Amino acid sequence: DAKTTQPPSMDCAEGRAANLPCNHSTISGNxxxxxxxxxxxxxxxxxxxxxxxNETNEMASLIITEDRKSSTLIxxxxxxxxxxxxxxxxxxxxTGTASKLTFGTGTRLQVTL
Amino acid sequence: xxxxTQTPKHxxxxxxxxxxxxxxxxxxxxxxxxxxxxxxxxxxxxxQYYNGEERAKxxxxxxxxxxxxxxxxxxxxxxxxxxxxxxLYFCASSDGPRGNEKLFFxxxxxxxxx
Numbered sequence: 001d002a003k004t005t006q007p008p009s010m011d012c013a014e015g016r017a018a019n020l021p022c023n024h025s026t027i028s029g030n031x032x033x034x035x036x037x038x039x040x041x042x043x044x045x046x047x048x049x050x051x052x053x054n055e056t057n058e059m060a061s062l063i064i065t066e067d068r069k070s071s072t073l074i075x076x077x078x079x080x081x082x083x084x085x086x087x088x089x090x091x092x093x094x095t096g097t098a099s100k101l102t103f104g105t106g107t108r109l110q111v112t113l
Numbered sequence: 114x115x116x117x118t119q120t121p122k123h124x125x126x127x128x129x130x131x132x133x134x135x136x137x138x139x140x141x142x143x144x145x146x147x148x149x150x151x152x153x154x155x156x157x158x159x160x161q162y163y164n165g166e167e168r169a170k171x172x173x174x175x176x177x178x179x180x181x182x183x184x185x186x187x188x189x190x191x192x193x194x195x196x197x198x199x200x201l202y203f204c205a206s207s208d209g210p211r212g213n214e215k216l217f218f219x220x221x222x223x224x225x226x227x
Contacts, residue, residue: 103155
């Protein structure tokens, strides 16, 4: 499985863009990059995923480098409600018999006034 | 609201006991996943079921077992409980398995073993 490396914590001022980096240098060609977040002991929440193109949805943008060895999750206008642990996950390739997400330690994002 | 329902929200029991955690997936979802989250281990994948059949196993102890019923709800049974089993247990569902499905998580069951 490809491993991910994220900074343990980051701060961001409310209203500013939060840029959360993730390294996944051993990613293989058919593995997707997923982002989830967990707000204080709630169940993790899906944010976005991508394979090699940049992606955007109503929550965030995902920028994946051309060599796919790293990515950045962008929350364009962070609010206090975005304070959470953010998990970058490289998806175990679907083998036809099993699929799962493996969560690492994530980045604890603190949004401040 | 993710649409995934877990009961009970809190469970307090004693060592050596057996408990059952219940999960109802989102309407239409065929896959159910169980995860355990403890303070020192983070989120650990336990097991996945798809349409009643076991599809993947993670770090699930032999004292733990799960099943998915014909109506697609799932139960996680934890037996011979130890203090170290105290954790948050999450259920998630998806319409998979496919290569890139999203998981929708419930709000969890907080298990305290005293």
